[in-house]
Amino acid sequence: MTSIPQTQTAWVATTRGPPSKVLQVNQDYPVPTPTKSGDVLVKIHAAALNPAGWKIMTIAPNFVWERPYIPEVDVSGVVVDANESQFSNGDQVVGLISTAVQRSTHQGALSQYVFLPASQLVLKPSNQSFSSAAGIPTVGQTALQALRTTPKTIFVNGGSTSVGIYTIQIAKSMGLRVVASASGRNEAFVRGLGADEFIDYTTEPPHVYLTRNSPTPLFSLVLDAAALIDPSLYRHSEGFIDKSGMFISVGPWPFGRGWKAGLLGTMKYLWAVLQPGWAGGVKRSWKMITVTRRQADLQKLCEMVEAGTVRPVTDSTYDFNDVLDAYNQLMGGHVVGKVVVNVIPERGGQEGEGG
Ligand SMILES: NC(=O)c1ccc[n+]([C@@H]2O[C@H](COP(=O)([O-])OP(=O)(O)OC[C@H]3O[C@@H](n4cnc5c(N)ncnc54)[C@H](OP(=O)(O)O)[C@@H]3O)[C@@H](O)[C@H]2O)c1
Known part of the structure; x- marks a missing residue:
């Protein structure tokens, strides 16, 4: 089993404001510990940005969205602690961190590890890189x-x-x-x-x-x-x-x-x-409409992607250090496809495999 560190690097929104003003890197952020069986710890390979990410950061007052928290909700990665769920360590997964989980645990996709209920994860389509799969859920x-x-x-x-x-x-x-x-x-x-x-x-x-x-x-x-x-x-x-x-x-x-x-x-x-x-x-x-997190829907989407019925489109990818550039690109308003942050760098067009 992959050894799990106690701390990680994460981008943290410290107060209300636009990403360029309020996002800070924390290299000593605790790796979350799953609190109940069925909560799966995932080593994040890629995180996709959504307009809601910067909108919440910029607009939502602290009493609605408590700071500090780690932004963004769309992830792909590898299970490193399956924790009695239907997943196994080493499974490549894609998931969506629900608003409830994000608000109660202050976790987010712009970090190296996240735990989330198994019901918010499905297996990654095998024909997609972590990077393109991260953009599917929301x-x-x-x-x-x-x-x-x-x-x-x-x-x-x-x-x-x-x-x-x-x-x-x-x-x-x-x-x-x-x-x-x-x-x-x-x-x-x-x-x-x-x-x-x-x-x-x-x-x-x-x-x-x-x-x-x-x-x-x-x-x-x-x-x-x-x-x-x-x-x-x-x-x-x-x-x-x-x-x-x-x-x-x-x-x-x-x-x-x-x-x-x-x-x-x-x-x-x-x-x-x-x-x-x-x-x-x-x-x-x-x-x-507001997106509803449903495992069955995410599963269906991933099957459509696997079958080639639906093709994920990526506008651009950024290194984990360049999250602020990624937000600039998204906030320009003219992207065509997802803006993705590779938490683990891609190797030859495919991010590093395994946990
Ligand atoms: N309700 C929900 O649960 C939910 C879920 C996801 C997203 N959203 C919201 O849905 C919106 C879209 O999100 P997204 O991630 O899909 O956006 P996005 O990918 O960031 O959208 C960028 C695209 O918008 C196009 N665009 C800008 N103004 C336009 C206009 N007046 N008419 C037609 N196209 C226009 C741009 O094309 P050009 O460069 O050609 O202008 C660009 O390709 C956001 O407001 C987001 O917050 C809501």
């Missing part, structure tokens, strides 16, 4: 769960977002017709994922395009994977969503233009989605 499950509404045709607003990348591929595997938006430079990429029709959102707002070119049949689902705070897409959706269809947002994001503009934007958005149809509101269902 965005893959979000896409899979959005598609549980069993649509027939779908518009993915933000086809080059990581959520959009999975949504298009899974939707195509379900036989759906897919229309997707992105900026023109990503057209070939988005079509390559399987999109049947493409809208360049930099040329014309998608709601304008879709109102003029009303789809036949109308969409049964519009997924706003770009998390727009501008409600125009929903406001005009009667022109392109079927009466029984649905608009799903991954969570409209109000910040970035200052608090006042953010607050105003939120109020406008809330009014657009809450105003009842009989009072002039939009007569289409709206809901916001």
